[in-house]
Amino acid sequence: MAASSAVTANYVLKPPPYALDALEPHMSKQTLEFHWGKHHRAYVENLKKQVLGTELEGKPLEHIIHSTYNNGELLPAFNNAAQAWNHEFFWESMKPGGGGKPSGELLALLERDFTSYEKFYEEFNAAAATQFGAGWAWLAYANDKLKVVKTPNAVNPLVLGSFPLLTIDVWEHAYYLDFQNRRPDYIKTFMTNLVSWEAVSARLEAAKAASSSSS
Amino acid sequence: MAIRCVASRKTLAGLKETSSRLLGFRGVQTFTLPDLPYDYGALEPAISGEIMQIHHQKHHQAYVTNYNNALEQLDQAVNKGDASTVVKLQSAIKFNGGGHVNHSIFWKNLAPVNEGGGEPPKGSLGSAIDTHFGSPEGLVKKMSAEGAAVQGSGWVWLGLDKELKKLVVDTTANQDPLVTKGGSLVPLVGIDVWEHAYYLQYKNVRPEYLKNVWKVINWKYASEVYEKECN
Numbered sequence: 001m002a003a004s005s006a007v008t009a010n011y012v013l014k015p016p017p018y019a020l021d022a023l024e025p026h027m028s029k030q031t032l033e034f035h036w037g038k039h040h041r042a043y044v045e046n047l048k049k050q051v052l053g054t055e056l057e058g059k060p061l062e063h064i065i066h067s068t069y070n071n072g073e074l075l076p077a078f079n080n081a082a083q084a085w086n087h088e089f090f091w092e093s094m095k096p097g098g099g100g101k102p103s104g105e106l107l108a109l110l111e112r113d114f115t116s117y118e119k120f121y122e123e124f125n126a127a128a129a130t131q132f133g134a135g136w137a138w139l140a141y142a143n144d145k146l147k148v149v150k151t152p153n154a155v156n157p158l159v160l161g162s163f164p165l166l167t168i169d170v171w172e173h174a175y176y177l178d179f180q181n182r183r184p185d186y187i188k189t190f191m192t193n194l195v196s197w198e199a200v201s202a203r204l205e206a207a208k209a210a211s212s213s214s215s
Numbered sequence: 216m217a218i219r220c221v222a223s224r225k226t227l228a229g230l231k232e233t234s235s236r237l238l239g240f241r242g243v244q245t246f247t248l249p250d251l252p253y254d255y256g257a258l259e260p261a262i263s264g265e266i267m268q269i270h271h272q273k274h275h276q277a278y279v280t281n282y283n284n285a286l287e288q289l290d291q292a293v294n295k296g297d298a299s300t301v302v303k304l305q306s307a308i309k310f311n312g313g314g315h316v317n318h319s320i321f322w323k324n325l326a327p328v329n330e331g332g333g334e335p336p337k338g339s340l341g342s343a344i345d346t347h348f349g350s351p352e353g354l355v356k357k358m359s360a361e362g363a364a365v366q367g368s369g370w371v372w373l374g375l376d377k378e379l380k381k382l383v384v385d386t387t388a389n390q391d392p393l394v395t396k397g398g399s400l401v402p403l404v405g406i407d408v409w410e411h412a413y414y415l416q417y418k419n420v421r422p423e424y425l426k427n428v429w430k431v432i433n434w435k436y437a438s439e440v441y442e443k444e445c446n
Contacts, residue, residue, distance in 0.1 A: 034418050034419055038418065038419040039419050042419070079366050132306075132310050132389055132390075133367055133368035133369075133388070133389040133390075133409075134367035134368045134410075135367075152367065153366055153367040154366070154367075171367070171410065172368070172409065172410035172411050172414060173410050173414060173419065176410060176411060176414040176415065177414070177415070177418075180269050180273070180411075180415070181269060181273040181274055181277070181411065
């Protein structure tokens with residue numbers, strides 16, 4: 001999924017691009033069954049109900065996210081809309097056999113903007129570990145620069161004016177069945193075994209193209 | 216004090232620290248994890264022993280540890296006159312101090328069934344609940360609905376507004392204590408709706424947790440707090 005392209009207007013619960021047990025042992029099938037099958041599904045279903053008969057009905061998901069973000073004074077549909085978007089983005093941020101260090105242009109840019117992959121890892125890890133309560137940590141792209149951001153609850157970089165490239169869900173439901181309170185272990189496992197740098201690279205290309213076409 | 220003129224700043228700081236420890240003031244009080252007044256498994260089947268153990272030994276303990284660290288850092292920053300650091304530490308103090316305050320209340324809000332857990336409120340609190348909410352069931356319905364609607368992490372509370380002399384139901388985000396919603400609010404019953412409070416047992420079905428937690432709510436404790444505040 002390209003960084004800023006709109007997800008279809010029909011608010012679909014898209015399955016992850018792998019089987020629900022494909023991320024084991026790093027993320028259990030049980031977690032995917034609940035996280036995708038219940039939580040993500042509920043955001044999509046509840047969003048559909050919430051926009052039915054309103055001016056938001058039928059609008060692209062990103063349009064709903066921007067207008068219900070309402071400069072921080074969140075309108076009712078924001079939570080479901082943003083969470084539907086965030087979760088689809090999250091599944092596609094991972095792959096079986098993922099993790100480790102990226103290569104090529106992405107590595108070069110990480111080294112340019114963080115001085116090293118290790119420094120990026122440290123910053124991303126810190127953001128994910130210190131987002132208090134529910135939220136997300138992101139690698140994002142804006143003004144030709146990569147940066148790490150953390151957001152509370154359903155907020156995402158789209159509403160903050162940047163292109164999301166990678167995310168980790170740090171709501172407790174994302175890791176509690178597999179790691180209980182041990183969020184740092186979950187983050188480490190995500191970085192070591194799950195990140196899809198291919199997805200991140202593709203999103204970066206789309207973000208650069210979208211940036212240059214609008215400038 | 217003459218010594219102030221000759222001692223180096225480092226010596227003075229050392230002296231200050233030693234003297235405050237000896238004199239017991241201006242030192243930082245260390246907080247400890249309170250014991251539960253019941254076994255981890257005693258609230259089953261409403262709340263599993265597994266959840267109670269992790270919730271108490273891991274989550275609450277982490278708030279206590281991090282709160283102590285933040286207070287230590289705050290003390291140093293205050294003594295150095297480092298206003299910037301003092302301000303920077305406020306969120307860690309709010310998160311972790313709030314977590315300690317809220318969970319300390321929560322453990323007292325719960326009791327095993329054979330120790331009165333779930334028994335409806337009586338006495339003056341019972342009457343106040345009838346007055347403000349129609350019935351205990353009315354209160355439970357309202358709190359459960361508001362607790363289910365909390366987006367992300369937080370708490371749902373029954374509180375007493377000391378100034379207005381009335382009961383209120385309110386929610387707080389993350390680990391914000393009830394007093395952050397109003398300086399005159401006294402918490403009577405708080406229900407933790409962070410996912411860690413129920414996920415291992417109830418998974419995504421928070422309303423089911425909220426339905427069952429009432430079976431172990433310790434109304435006797437809430438009544439004691441209420442009566443004390445009313446007198």
